[in-house]
Amino acid sequence: MRYLPVTFVGVVAAGLMSLPATAQTEPEPAPRTAWGQPDLGGVWEYKTRTPLERPARFDGREYLTAEEAAEIEENERARIQAMEERPAQRTVAIPTAGERPGRWLDSPDHPSLQGQTGSYNIFWFDWGTGAVSTRRTSLIVDPPDGRMPALTEAGRERARTMGARSSFSETVDTAESHLDFSNSDRCLMSGNAGPPMLPGVYNNNMQLFQTPDHVAIMNEMMHTVRVIPLDGRPAPAGGVRQYVGDSRGRWDGDTLVVETVNFNDDRTHNTWRNTSRNRTLVERFTRVDAETLLYEFTVTDPDTWERPWSVELPMQRSRLPIFEFACHEGNYGLENILAGNRRQEAEAADRR
Numbered sequence: 001m002r003y004l005p006v007t008f009v010g011v012v013a014a015g016l017m018s019l020p021a022t023a024q025t026e027p028e029p030a031p032r033t034a035w036g037q038p039d040l041g042g043v044w045e046y047k048t049r050t051p052l053e054r055p056a057r058f059d060g061r062e063y064l065t066a067e068e069a070a071e072i073e074e075n076e077r078a079r080i081q082a083m084e085e086r087p088a089q090r091t092v093a094i095p096t097a098g099e100r101p102g103r104w105l106d107s108p109d110h111p112s113l114q115g116q117t118g119s120y121n122i123f124w125f126d127w128g129t130g131a132v133s134t135r136r137t138s139l140i141v142d143p144p145d146g147r148m149p150a151l152t153e154a155g156r157e158r159a160r161t162m163g164a165r166s167s168f169s170e171t172v173d174t175a176e177s178h179l180d181f182s183n184s185d186r187c188l189m190s191g192n193a194g195p196p197m198l199p200g201v202y203n204n205n206m207q208l209f210q211t212p213d214h215v216a217i218m219n220e221m222m223h224t225v226r227v228i229p230l231d232g233r234p235a236p237a238g239g240v241r242q243y244v245g246d247s248r249g250r251w252d253g254d255t256l257v258v259e260t261v262n263f264n265d266d267r268t269h270n271t272w273r274n275t276s277r278n279r280t281l282v283e284r285f286t287r288v289d290a291e292t293l294l295y296e297f298t299v300t301d302p303d304t305w306e307r308p309w310s311v312e313l314p315m316q317r318s319r320l321p322i323f324e325f326a327c328h329e330g331n332y333g334l335e336n337i338l339a340g341n342r343r344q345e346a347e348a349a350d351r352r
Contacts, residue, residue, distance in 0.1 A: 028290035030254075035212050038254045038287045043322060044315040046197060046295065047128035047204040049076055052311070054138035054146030062146070064135040073130030080129070083122040126202045132314050133292075139198070142298075142310040155304035159274045174341035178334050186334070187327035189243055193219035195226065195260055195281055196297040196311070206315075207322045208285075208293075215249060215256065220322045228258055235261050241277060256285040276303035291317045 031039040049072060058064075064072070138146035151159065175181060183189040192200030203221035210216075218225045228247040235246045241264035249258045260281040279301035286294040293315040300308040 027288075027292070030287035030289050033210065033212075037210070037212070037251065038256075039210070040208050040215065040256060040285055040287055040293060041210045043205060043207045043318040043320065044293050045205045045318045046313055046315045047126060047199050048132045048139075048313070049073075049128055049130050050132050050136055050139055052139050052198060053148060054140070058137040059145075061137055062144075064137055066135070069130060069135045076129040080122060124202060126204065127199060128204075134312070134314065136312070139311045139313055140309060141312045143307065149305040149307045149309050152302070152304060152306055154276075155274065155301075158276070158304065174344055175338060178338070181330070181334070181337075183243070185330045187222070187330040189224070190219075190221040190327075193221040193224040195244055195247070196283060196299065197295065198311070198313070203325055205318060205320075205322060215258075218322065220325055222327060223325060235259075241265070245281065252284075254286060258283040258285070274304065275299070275301050278303050288314070293317070 033039045033041075054061075136146075140146045140148070143149055178186065184191065190200070190203075192198055192204055193206075197206060197219065200221070203219075205220040207218045207220075208215060209218070213231050214227060214229055216225060216227045224244060226244050226247055228249045230249045230251070232250070233248065235248050239246070239262060241262045243264060245260040246262040247258050247260040249256055251257070260283070263275075263277055263279060265277050279299060282298045282300075284294075284296040286296075288294050295313045295315050296311065298308050298310040299305075
């Protein structure tokens, strides 16, 4: 994760916003490798306050004004500073009815950070303070309304049944086995690592390695690694299915295009809205300038959504390395979690 004092970030951001237009320098051109391809290598961060889906208050608007973007950033800096400075609070074992943790990205009050058990203090979070430089109101650029497409009937049924395999599920009270917990609960996979990659609450960083015939993408979260050949070999037809699918890359001009198929069933329920194993993913990586890597992707899954959907997310170059990330709580805690489930079932049986 990346952490800088809020006061320092605020001073730098305010200083940059106050520069006159004539003082702005042209961005450095995108570098190229020794073999002539655009150089995509390095550590890139993709944290942003831009929500995946367009909030209702911005219906019909693709972009924020400069004033709105500045206000969002200032409010976010003030909120983070207030949380840093507030006195220590005890966590709450069970949320008050109707106050279950919400989606932090879309909620201005961030209910998931208001003292619920399992939440870290503010030091550990690293979601940024503002919208990306595009000032878009959503990361989704297609459909044009900035929202996820409608689910198919099969998609709705899958969401209903697989939604039980989630930390925040309200549909199932107990778990039969470890398989009833999500891959995130079990420290196997994490949503922001993807593919596709989208910002989460921390560890929004990836490192890309590049050779003439391969690229490798290593995410800081869970240290997910994809090794992607560029030599034109086809993906196996219905072969071995993997958590991260089977990726093949090619160059389209100065853009690296990566197509991924053969996802397994265990990956579908964890983060990607209960997608089916038959989904396909097309990612595009374009080095815009020395500091920016434009990341775009399109998800196509007719078994889940009525149409494909696409995201545009500029990544910024980081001077920091990828740090070690270790997730063990879900593995160590499963025995006690399941023991608690058996105790709940026994108490329920005694009451009958």
